[in-house]
Amino acid sequence: xxxxxxxxxxxxxxxxxxxxxETGYDMNVNIYIGGVRRGVExxxxxxxxxxxxxxxxxxxxxxTDGSCLSIQFFDPETVFVGTQGTSCDSAGYNxxxxxxxxxxxxxFRGRLTAFGTVSNKQGFGAY
Numbered sequence: 001x002x003x004x005x006x007x008x009x010x011x012x013x014x015x016x017x018x019x020x021x022e023t024g025y026d027m028n029v030n031i032y033i034g035g036v037r038r039g040v041e042x043x044x045x046x047x048x049x050x051x052x053x054x055x056x057x058x059x060x061x062x063x064t065d066g067s068c069l070s071i072q073f074f075d076p077e078t079v080f081v082g083t084q085g086t087s088c089d090s091a092g093y094n095x096x097x098x099x100x101x102x103x104x105x106x107x108f109r110g111r112l113t114a115f116g117t118v119s120n121k122q123g124f125g126a127y
Contacts, residue, residue, distance in 0.1 A: 019124045020049040031110035039069040053099035055127040060092030067114030074107040075100040
């Protein structure tokens with residue numbers, strides 16, 4: 001489904017939401033792995049979702065299972081950029097992602113550090 005310049009991907013195990021829907025509008029993203037909510041990704045600055053190509057985010061591990069939750073970015077969808085941050089508790093970890101392609105659209109997924117399992121990719125734009 002194409003919404004403006006934002007691509008939204010549906011997840012089988014949980015509804016997918018994008019961090020930036022359009023300029024000036026963001027939403028937290030619950031990260032599900034294996035049908036269980038493992039954490040939340042959120043924006044942390046009013047400078048995010050303004051099409052400047054810089055995404056100020058926060059990843060929080062909200063599930064106590066002995067593993068930490070990492071956030072991995074792809075830009076474009078098929079090119080792995082790297083792990084932007086890892087959180088081991090609900091206090092979270094702040095990270096910054098810079099656009100790699102000039103289109104202010106990227107993808108991310110959560111990854112459990114102890115097990116290596118990953119969530120479905122989430123797409124967002126207008127950051």
